[in-house]
Amino acid sequence: MSEATSRPLRIAVIGTNYLGANTAAGMAEFGFDVIGVEIDEHRLKLLNDGKAPLYEPGLDPLLKKHVDSGRLRFTKDYREIGDWADVYFICVGTPQLEGSEAADLAQVNSVVDMLAPLLTKPTLVVGRSTVPVGTSKKVESRFHAEAPAGTGVEIAWQPEFLREAHGVDDTLHPDRLVFGVQSGAAEARLREVFATPISEGSPVVVCNLPTAELVKGGANAFLATKISFINALAEMADASGADVTQLADALGYDKRIGRGALNAGPGYGGGCLPKDLRAFMHRAGELGVEEVITLLREVDDINQRRRAGIVDLTHEMLGGDWVGKNVTVLGAAFKAGTDDVRDSPALDVAGRIQLHGANVTVYDPEAMENARRVRPTLRYAPTALEASRDAHAVLHLTEWPEFRELDPATLRGFVNNPVVIDARLNLNADAWRAAGWIYRAPGKP
Numbered sequence: 001m002s003e004a005t006s007r008p009l010r011i012a013v014i015g016t017n018y019l020g021a022n023t024a025a026g027m028a029e030f031g032f033d034v035i036g037v038e039i040d041e042h043r044l045k046l047l048n049d050g051k052a053p054l055y056e057p058g059l060d061p062l063l064k065k066h067v068d069s070g071r072l073r074f075t076k077d078y079r080e081i082g083d084w085a086d087v088y089f090i091c092v093g094t095p096q097l098e099g100s101e102a103a104d105l106a107q108v109n110s111v112v113d114m115l116a117p118l119l120t121k122p123t124l125v126v127g128r129s130t131v132p133v134g135t136s137k138k139v140e141s142r143f144h145a146e147a148p149a150g151t152g153v154e155i156a157w158q159p160e161f162l163r164e165a166h167g168v169d170d171t172l173h174p175d176r177l178v179f180g181v182q183s184g185a186a187e188a189r190l191r192e193v194f195a196t197p198i199s200e201g202s203p204v205v206v207c208n209l210p211t212a213e214l215v216k217g218g219a220n221a222f223l224a225t226k227i228s229f230i231n232a233l234a235e236m237a238d239a240s241g242a243d244v245t246q247l248a249d250a251l252g253y254d255k256r257i258g259r260g261a262l263n264a265g266p267g268y269g270g271g272c273l274p275k276d277l278r279a280f281m282h283r284a285g286e287l288g289v290e291e292v293i294t295l296l297r298e299v300d301d302i303n304q305r306r307r308a309g310i311v312d313l314t315h316e317m318l319g320g321d322w323v324g325k326n327v328t329v330l331g332a333a334f335k336a337g338t339d340d341v342r343d344s345p346a347l348d349v350a351g352r353i354q355l356h357g358a359n360v361t362v363y364d365p366e367a368m369e370n371a372r373r374v375r376p377t378l379r380y381a382p383t384a385l386e387a388s389r390d391a392h393a394v395l396h397l398t399e400w401p402e403f404r405e406l407d408p409a410t411l412r413g414f415v416n417n418p419v420v421i422d423a424r425l426n427l428n429a430d431a432w433r434a435a436g437w438i439y440r441a442p443g444k445p
């Protein structure tokens, strides 16, 4: 409840795809009145029908529940939120800038363009998008200069750590809340907004704006580093006959290390870790902290090497010849549980192999539509079995449970050549070998 008016808080969520759709639904679930602002007509229509614009387990029912209850609606018209909300959350995209490693802040700037002129009363604008350190102060200067309310518009930054495929749970039950604030009033307002998870035990870190911005970039840089570290150990395992999965299990028991983000595989992808690591390096360069770039450059290089390594191994398993060879790619999403194909290792590998001249057929349980849109020249099949027809090599590149449940004996009947490359190290090697397959998994003997 707003203390002043005894009505539920009013929350505006600007930009409602992966981050924003989860945020808007979560805010409604916390009991607030929510308006989501989205400029993409297709997403807007889906959202107003109570449907998520993406595949995210549990999000459709939550959206539907609150669209139906009237607590949540979506619009493209900023006039509906001007002077309406108690808190404005900025959740627009910050992709990699074309031709640079920097973050592209055009969407954040477009929010300021449209929102600032509509704010005539004091209010709180909270950034949730991932931005380079220093961005929030620039956003603040613009609001102060361009909003009729001037310095009455207060800026806070509250980075979000949700993982796709776990978006709803991570939004409702965050493992931590980071409030980058400049006043006790802003902290109090954020504590009011997140009262439910705080009462359930989510820890809160209250800090200044640059710390909040750096926490987010730092978290993703650390995750990327951990993944590349285990992938470097996979290279060591390949060179020495060790098993990287057992290695990860044994390292993970050390509480200081932990087992999370230690699954070796085709490297990290998605709409966040790759571009956030690069934006972090770029910003470090601007700030003159070159050592950070030296540290993280290798993380990115190892990640790229994983994709190239899978292509090389496929070439080797095809007898060193691409021509006339059929390659099946199981998986298109950047990880299981999502239809997101942004910077997906699976699609990248598929595209590289196609460029070499092989015929590539892709199957994914959820990401076919998105994959077709970004890689229209690849072939697509409606099932894993169909995709494997006449294959000379089958590549397991996204760890969907249905791939682990495939019967290798049945699949054996579909292919030309029983070669499987388990880049996710997630199939039952013994079962595949017993069914007559040549099973290879980078990092495993």
Ligand SMILES: NC(=O)C1=CN([C@@H]2O[C@H](COP(=O)(O)OP(=O)(O)OC[C@H]3O[C@@H](n4cnc5c(N)ncnc54)[C@H](O)[C@@H]3O)[C@@H](O)[C@H]2O)C=CC1
Binding pocket: 014, 015, 016, 017, 018, 019, 020, 037, 038, 039, 040, 043, 091, 092, 093, 094, 107, 110, 111, 114, 128, 129, 130, 131, 160, 161, 162, 163, 164, 271, 272
């Ligand atoms: N995808 C994820 O799981 C997470 C993303 N983040 C960060 O959150 C931010 C958003 O990420 P995504 O949702 O993945 O991005 P996205 O690019 O998928 O979605 C951004 C949405 O904002 C809309 N938009 C752009 N400009 C707008 C404007 N001026 N007004 C209203 N809507 C506008 C777009 O149409 C789009 O629907 C990024 O900074 C990302 O790094 C943070 C945590 C998790």
Ligand SMILES: O=C(O)[C@H]1O[C@H](OP(=O)(O)OP(=O)(O)OC[C@H]2O[C@@H](n3ccc(=O)[nH]c3=O)[C@H](O)[C@@H]2O)[C@H](O)[C@@H](O)[C@@H]1O
Binding pocket: 130, 160, 161, 162, 163, 164, 165, 220, 223, 227, 260, 261, 262, 263, 264, 265, 266, 267, 268, 269, 270, 271, 272, 273, 276, 334, 335, 336
């Ligand atoms: O900033 C963001 O947007 C989000 O980025 C990641 O979330 P997400 O991209 O959804 O996916 P992760 O589960 O972290 O996986 C990222 C990539 O690393 C790969 N990965 C992950 C874990 C692992 O052990 N090994 C590994 O190769 C995944 O397959 C995937 O390609 C972070 O985990 C979130 O905390 C963060 O909020």
